[in-house]
Amino acid sequence: MIKDILEKAVSGQRLTASDALTLLESHDLAAIGAAADQVSRKLHPEPYRTYNVDRNINYTNVCTAVCNFCAFYRGPKSDEGYVLPREELLRKVEETVALGGNQILMQGGLHPRFKLDWYEQLLRDIKSAFPSVNIHGFSPPELHHFTKVNNLSIEDVLGRLKAAGLGSIPGGGAEILVDRVRDVLTRGKVMTDDWLNVMRVWHQMGGISTATMMFGHVETLAERVEHLQRIRDLQDETSGFTAFICWTFQPDNTDMDDIPAAGSFEYLKTQAVSRLFLDNVPNIQSSWVTQGLKMGQLAMLFGANDMGSLMIEENVVAEAGTVHFLSLRQIREAIEELGFQPxxxxxxxxxxxxELQQRAIDAGDQATAKELVQLAV
Structure with a gap:
């Protein structure tokens, strides 16, 4: 039965939710991975595989939502809450540009006090100083939160932020797009339909975004498939997702540390099934940040065509104690070892x-990503 499903996917036929569930229930990792690799190579026959150089700037860790899986957030009354001073944030962007980066990933908690004009000025300050840098910022939970704090529609919020310099939206805060799961994981955070609608409106405005999935906690395999189905349905509607990234829940230092961590087997299988099912999403990113170098490299043979970002700085996953650090040289060598040009x-x-690529390579020869993080914080 699995053989027929895989042949169907490789031939270009669309898989059903039942097909995807059957694959996730299977233990034939080699066959599923081989099929995902065939599909990836058909979609990306080019001789290269890609990566990005950016920095994850968490402008605040203050958050009104309570997420049992998050080790990063602090409540509004916590002594450990922070908001980055503007000059420090701009220094981080400057360092990113100097290292050959052309984008910042900017996310924070759901801060209860800041109005929309605060975020507009933040975007203007960055774009004024660094007009060529793309701001990949504000996940759907943040953007939905802005509508509540400001009593504005999501159309108004996104329109104003786009005018101020917002370039694209990350897919953070998706976890599993099933309300039963979200009710278990979090309180005070956007639910499934509103998460999707933030993306829908942004895509309708001509914007692009990424889609994500954090799995391996309280969801069933069927709910994992439901998440993929919701992403695929919206992509059919808008074509605004450029990439999909999935990773396993990291339980250390969270309120859910009693849940055993999902292993590499489950990660590779789920990513491969994602490549086979999401036939309308052009790119799949490997998640070496949570899986490590070798597993991140192996993921490139299980449906991924992109190694993701150098991640000059990462704070959220790092709070769970599981983040890996790679140099740009390691990322490029991992791609080359697979027979592709990085x-x-x-x-x-x-x-x-x-020129920009060489600048990043030259900078990468001088320090590892871990050293860059130590210099930056």
């Missing part, structure tokens, strides 16, 4: 200029 891209999946 090429730096931007968030739109355009290849960057040779």
């Amino acid at each position: 090429r730096q891209r931007d968030v739109f999946y355009n290849l960057v200029s040779d």
Whole structure:
């Protein structure tokens, strides 16, 4: 039965939710991975595989939502809450540009006090100083939160932020897009339909975004498939997702540390099934940040065509104690070992200029990503 499903996917036929569930229930990792690799190579026959150089800037950790899986957030009354001073945030962007980066991933908690004009000025300050840097910012939970704090529609919020300099939206805060799961995991955070509607409206405005899934906690395999189905349905409607990234829940230092961590077997299988099912999402990113170098590299043979980002700085997953650090040289060598040319891209999946790529390579030869983080914090 699995053989017929895989042949169906490789031939270009769309899989059903039942097909995807059957694959997730299977233990034939090699066959599923081989099929995902065939599909990936058909979609991406080019001789290269890509990566990005950016920085994850968490402008605040203050958050009104309570997420049992999150080790990063602090409540509004916590002594450990922070908001980055504007000059420090701009310094982080400057360092990113100096290292050959052309994008910042900017996310924070759901801060209860800041109005929309605070975020507009933040975007203007960044774009004024660094007009060529793309701001990949504000996940759907943040954007939905802005509508509540400001009593504005999501159309108004996104329109104003886009005018101020917002370039694209990350897929953070998706976890599993099933309300039963979200009710268990979190309180005070956006639910499934509103998460999807933030993306829908942004895509309708001409914007692009990524989609994500954090799995391996309280969801069933059927709910994992339901998440993929919701992403695929919206992509059919808008075509606004450029990439899909999945990773396993990291339980350490969270309120859910009694849940055993999902292993590499489950990660590779779920990513491969994602590649087979999401036939309308052009790119799949490997998640070496949570899986490590070798597993992140192996993921490139299980449906991924992109190694993701160098991640000059990462704070959220790091709070769970599981983040891996790689140098740009390691990322490029991992791609080369698979027989591909490593090429730096931007968030739109355009290849960057040779000059910008070489600047990043030269900077990467001088320090590892871990050292860069230590210098930055």
